[in-house]
Amino acid sequence: MLEKDRIIEYYRNFKKELYIYIYRFTGSQENSEDILHDCFINLIKYSQDHEINELSVRAFLYKTAHNISINFLKRSSRFEFSSIEEKGGGNIIGEDNTVDEIFTRDLNEKIYSIINTMDPLSRSIFVMKKELNLSLGEIGINTGFSERTVRRKLQKAVKYIVEELKKTDFI
Amino acid sequence: MGKKRDCRKFLRNISVSSDRFSDDSFTAHINECSECRRDLEIVKMIYTPSGNREVEPSSIVESRIIQSYGEIALESKPGAKKFFRPFLISAAAVCVILFMSFIYEQMKISRPDKNVSVTFKNIRGNVLVDNIMARGPMKLNESSVITTGEDSIAEVAFDGLFYIKITCNTTLKIEKALFDARKNIFNFAFSLIDGVVLSRDLDKSKYDLAFLTPNMEFKSADTEFLLSVNRDKTMLFMSSGHLDFSPKGSGGQDVNAATDSKYTISNTVVTQKMDDSDRRMIEFVHENTDISHVSLHPSMKDNNRNLMAENNPCDKILSGINRENKSKN
Numbered sequence A: 001m002l003e004k005d006r007i008i009e010y011y012r013n014f015k016k017e018l019y020i021y022i023y024r025f026t027g028s029q030e031n032s033e034d035i036l037h038d039c040f041i042n043l044i045k046y047s048q049d050h051e052i053n054e055l056s057v058r059a060f061l062y063k064t065a066h067n068i069s070i071n072f073l074k075r076s077s078r079f080e081f082s083s084i085e086e087k088g089g090g091n092i093i094g095e096d097n098t099v100d101e102i103f104t105r106d107l108n109e110k111i112y113s114i115i116n117t118m119d120p121l122s123r124s125i126f127v128m129k130k131e132l133n134l135s136l137g138e139i140g141i142n143t144g145f146s147e148r149t150v151r152r153k154l155q156k157a158v159k160y161i162v163e164e165l166k167k168t169d170f171i
Numbered sequence B: 001m002g003k004k005r006d007c008r009k010f011l012r013n014i015s016v017s018s019d020r021f022s023d024d025s026f027t028a029h030i031n032e033c034s035e036c037r038r039d040l041e042i043v044k045m046i047y048t049p050s051g052n053r054e055v056e057p058s059s060i061v062e063s064r065i066i067q068s069y070g071e072i073a074l075e076s077k078p079g080a081k082k083f084f085r086p087f088l089i090s091a092a093a094v095c096v097i098l099f100m101s102f103i104y105e106q107m108k109i110s111r112p113d114k115n116v117s118v119t120f121k122n123i124r125g126n127v128l129v130d131n132i133m134a135r136g137p138m139k140l141n142e143s144s145v146i147t148t149g150e151d152s153i154a155e156v157a158f159d160g161l162f163y164i165k166i167t168c169n170t171t172l173k174i175e176k177a178l179f180d181a182r183k184n185i186f187n188f189a190f191s192l193i194d195g196v197v198l199s200r201d202l203d204k205s206k207y208d209l210a211f212l213t214p215n216m217e218f219k220s221a222d223t224e225f226l227l228s229v230n231r232d233k234t235m236l237f238m239s240s241g242h243l244d245f246s247p248k249g250s251g252g253q254d255v256n257a258a259t260d261s262k263y264t265i266s267n268t269v270v271t272q273k274m275d276d277s278d279r280r281m282i283e284f285v286h287e288n289t290d291i292s293h294v295s296l297h298p299s300m301k302d303n304n305r306n307l308m309a310e311n312n313p314c315d316k317i318l319s320g321i322n323r324e325n326k327s328k329n
Helices: A004-026 A029-049 A054-076 A099-115 A120-132 A136-143 A147-167 B002-016 B018-022 B024-032 B034-046 B060-075 B080-110 B276-295 B298-310 B313-328
Strands: B118-124 B127-129 B138-140 B145-148 B153-158 B162-166 B171-180 B185-201 B207-212 B216-220 B224-230 B233-240 B243-247 B255-257 B261-265 B269-273
Touching: A004 A029, A004 A054, A004 A120, A004 B060, A029 A054, A029 B060, A054 A120, A054 A136, A099 A120, A099 A147, A099 B034, A120 A136, A120 A147, A136 A147, A147 B002, A147 B034, B002 B024, B002 B034, B024 B034, B145 B153, B153 B185, B171 B207, B185 B276, B224 B276, B233 B276, B243 B261, B255 B261
Parallel strands: B185 B207
Antiparallel strands: B118 B138, B118 B153, B127 B145, B145 B171, B153 B162, B162 B185, B171 B185, B185 B224, B207 B216, B216 B243, B224 B233, B233 B261, B243 B255, B261 B269
């Protein structure tokens, strides 16, 4: 079983990116924190019976986050996107309200409203790519799918988003 | 068409990797295709992070994780805890089972034996049960005394498992009729005080059937026999099966009574082989009672009188018994 100090170290190293991913996936800060907590609990329990190293910890956490988030979506049966700014939660640094930022915020809202209609796997892959800029290989490891599948899903997702954005004359 | 295919290919490639954006082939296509130029801009915007890179979970999450870690570590302590808990549960389960078994056994032991009834049938004549005239079939319990008069026959039975035909001038007492809760078996004992009975038991496994006379006692076991008590003598005619009887006052040694043998028990035990007249006597008792059943039918009433006159069962039986007594004397 991993030592407590190691767990804390892993948590501090990965919490941001995991949280962003989970949040973008679930749309809820409170649920995102619960899922984040569960990811590390799973890691602790896993380490009781398995050897685990630095490289595999990250992949394990992402895979766990992906699975738990999908299950959460299935249970909640709807996905509500709300920006952190609207909720007033999170630790946002800087509250500039330039036109560009407003446009970016509106665009992201639109993008995620389109993402809502996709299957959870495509959604997960897209969020990892958009928010965390993970490579296709890394995304494949995190979701448990081949790089080829990840590529195909991502291409389809982006193509769909582009078409939808053009349709609504958003862009 | 070629241009469209190039556009589709272009979009597919930029969708997955921004590394190709500065690729020469793509640059050339962008310069030629305004549509793809536009798509490229859109994809760049799509892939722009949402602007919440500084977002962090609250500090509570780390505290929760540390607390959960402690709980998991405690549960998974090697050795005692991991082994001990299932061991404790198993031990507790065994103790509960043993305790319940003990309680059950104690309840069985302390459970009182239950009185049961035997079926009594007045086949013919005057029959008294506890000095009261028996009018028809009835249920009798322990301590009931059946007394048949002259020319009377009665029957005691239980659930088709055994029956005792009580011939005339006989007194039979039900000493015991109960269900033994501990052994889970019926327990019967009859005391032949005077007279003659024919007993047949059919299924020994379900009950104990004991007989007592002034001279001996025994348990019946899948047997048929005629038992006679006359003053200080008991006679036992074994029609089928065998049993062990304990004579009283003669040293107490059990005697094995075999089929087709007869025993005269007083101060001594005399053993002989049954002869034809003995067997006919037993048959007569059987047949006589059958006839008695028929005689109860209204159309046979008159015949019954004749039968009684010609074939007084008591005379037949008593003469048979008396003949034996005479020969012994």
